[in-house]
Amino acid sequence: MTIDSVRGAPGTGELADSELVQLLTPEGERVDHPDYPLDITAEQVRGLYRDLVTVRRIDLEAVALTRQGELGIWASLLGQEAAQIGSGRALTDTDMVFPTYREHAVAYCRNVPPLNLLGLFRGVNHGGWDPKDHGFHLYTIVIGSQTLHATGYAMGIQRDGVLGSDKAGATIAYFGDGATSQGDVNESFVFASVFNAPIVFFCQNNQWAISEPLEKQSRIPLYKRAQGFGFPGVRVDGNDVFACLAVTQKSLAHARDGQGPTLIEAYTYRMGAHTTTDDPTRYRLKAEEESWKAKDPIERVKKYLVKEGEADEAFFADVEAEAKRMATELRKACLALPDPQPLAIFEHVYADPHPMISEEQEQFAAYLASFEDEGTAR
Numbered sequence: 072m073t074i075d076s077v078r079g080a081p082g083t084g085e086l087a088d089s090e091l092v093q094l095l096t097p098e099g100e101r102v103d104h105p106d107y108p109l110d111i112t113a114e115q116v117r118g119l120y121r122d123l124v125t126v127r128r129i130d131l132e133a134v135a136l137t138r139q140g141e142l143g144i145w146a147s148l149l150g151q152e153a154a155q156i157g158s159g160r161a162l163t164d165t166d167m168v169f170p171t172y173r174e175h176a177v178a179y180c181r182n183v184p185p186l187n188l189l190g191l192f193r194g195v196n197h198g199g200w201d202p203k204d205h206g207f208h209l210y211t212i213v214i215g216s217q218t219l220h221a222t223g224y225a226m227g228i229q230r231d232g233v234l235g236s237d238k239a240g241a242t243i244a245y246f247g248d249g250a251t252s253q254g255d256v257n258e259s260f261v262f263a264s265v266f267n268a269p270i271v272f273f274c275q276n277n278q279w280a281i282s283e284p285l286e287k288q289s290r291i292p293l294y295k296r297a298q299g300f301g302f303p304g305v306r307v308d309g310n311d312v313f314a315c316l317a318v319t320q321k322s323l324a325h326a327r328d329g330q331g332p333t334l335i336e337a338y339t340y341r342m343g344a345h346t347t348t349d350d351p352t353r354y355r356l357k358a359e360e361e362s363w364k365a366k367d368p369i370e371r372v373k374k375y376l377v378k379e380g381e382a383d384e385a386f387f388a389d390v391e392a393e394a395k396r397m398a399t400e401l402r403k404a405c406l407a408l409p410d411p412q413p414l415a416i417f418e419h420v421y422a423d424p425h426p427m428i429s430e431e432q433e434q435f436a437a438y439l440a441s442f443e444d445e446g447t448a449r
Contacts (some may be wrong), residue, residue: 090292091338092305094313097366099374107317109415113381119312120376121390122156123369126176128394129185131403133175133192136415137347141405144193146173150310150342151370154275156180157315158243158337161323165240168207169221173275174245181207188369189405197413197419205409215253218244218272222259225268234269234329241269241320241326249280251296260290260300261335271319272334276307277341282354294336302332309339310368338367413439 079329084169092104130148137145148155151173159180164167168177175188191210194373198209211217232388233239251274263270277295278285295302307318315337322333340363344351376382417432 074360089209090306092122092314092318093308093311093448094317095308095311095371095375097310097371098121099371099378101375102314104314104317107314107321109313109317111316113376113379114337116372117382117386118157118374119160119316120369120372120382122160122176122391123152123180123312123372124347124390125158125394125397126179127152127369128265128398129179129401130175132398133189134343134347136189136402136405137192138193138201142189142347143194144346144348145192147341147343148175150340150368151275151277151337152176153312154309154337154339154370157312158273158319158335160365161316161319162206162243163323164206164242165238165327166323167202167221167224167240167242169217169224169242169244170208170210171217171245171247172210173247174210174211178205178207178246179207183207185401186404189401190408192403193408195408198242213256215246215250215259217260218250218256219262220244222263222268222270225263225270228267228269228449229266229329232258234327239269239327239329241271242324243273243323245275246274247280248276248278248285248288248293249283250274250442251293252280260297260302260332264300264302267331269329270332271322271326272332273319274334274336275339276336277309277339279341279345279351279355281345281349282351292336297332297334299323302334304334304336306338307334309337310363310366310371312368312372324400 092107094102094104094107094109096102127149133142133145134147137144155174155176159177162180168174170177175185178188179185183200183205187196190199191198200207202208208217208220221242225242228234228240229244232439244259247257260272262268274293276285280288292306294304294306307314307320309315317333322387325331327335342360342363373387414432414436418429420428
């Protein structure tokens with residue numbers, strides 16, 4: 072079986088076993104796949120477990136902060152931790168990530184401080200990190216637009232003439248199942264294919280594009296769309312951190328070697344709301360959520376560690392305690408973030424001064440000054 076020969080029955084319903092790349096079952100049993108071997112040490116598995124627990128705890132803290140009015144909105148990654156940690160830990164320093172607005176765990180893997188993410192959703196910064204420093208671009212709210220940016224960047228890498236060398240890098244573009252219906256994503260597929268760009272398209276198929284189910288997006292499994300554009304597609308168990316790591320590693324290696332793009336469909340589930348402004352109970356059944364709880368990405372790694380005797384209760388307790396400590400510190404730091412000066416919104420819009428922005432800044436400054444004249448300045 073090759074990366075582009077994974078086939079399944081038509082439709083987007085229950086998956087056939089042969090359709091899904093899986094290296095760790097929900098019961099914590101390790102299985103082999105002929106095309107995606109994974110050599111991983113006990114220490115590395117414990118590291119992945121620590122990653123999964125930590126990012127879930129950070130995510131839960133951000134949801135709580137939003138409910139308490141401290142963040143304007145938050146897009147939870149609950150249930151998608153394995154897809155993001157697995158793919159994120161497959162990246163090298165030469166790779167560049169183009170995220171949506173939910174890739175908090177990938178940001179964690181790229182050493183973007185979680186406080187920077189919270190600052191963005193609190194409305195006190197414009198992103199808060201330098202993409203070049205972290206190999207991680209700013210969050211993208213416009214659905215699917217980052218895939219074009221990623222493809223263009225990948226074509227730039229290609230023109231640098233470094234593919235196939237130890238200096239080679241690749242790009243990875245993250246998006247959801249709903250974004251596959253956007254024109255930008257399909258245009259990206261065209262450009263990436265015909266130019267053989269070094270890019271991995273990583274679709275987190277969490278079954279729901281806000282309130283629209285997967286069957287409203289496609290009549291075939293999403294990974295099969297790659298065939299129509301002329302490059303490989305593969306579907307991976309998105310709740311299996313081992314499989315996500317192995318498949319992404321291989322796909323990125325192919326891209327860096329000049330073998331072109333790959334579409335990875337990480338078949339997972341959004342356990343929480345689309346964002347904190349959403350109510351998923353209005354459009355999906357509780358039984359659906361319960362069935363996916365049995366496939367929890369963290370629990371299956373824990374089961375594996377216990378079965379293999381590679382971790383004890385002291386280790387698990389330490390991981391939980393460390394995650395809780397980090398979340399407590401993050402909360403304090405978030406609440407201490409200073410509010411920006413009102414005129415700061417005009418800074419860094421363009422690299423150089425812009426007449427329209429300057430005019431708007433002057434008008435807003437005059438508006439603020441009018442309150443001072445009335446003795447009501449704040």
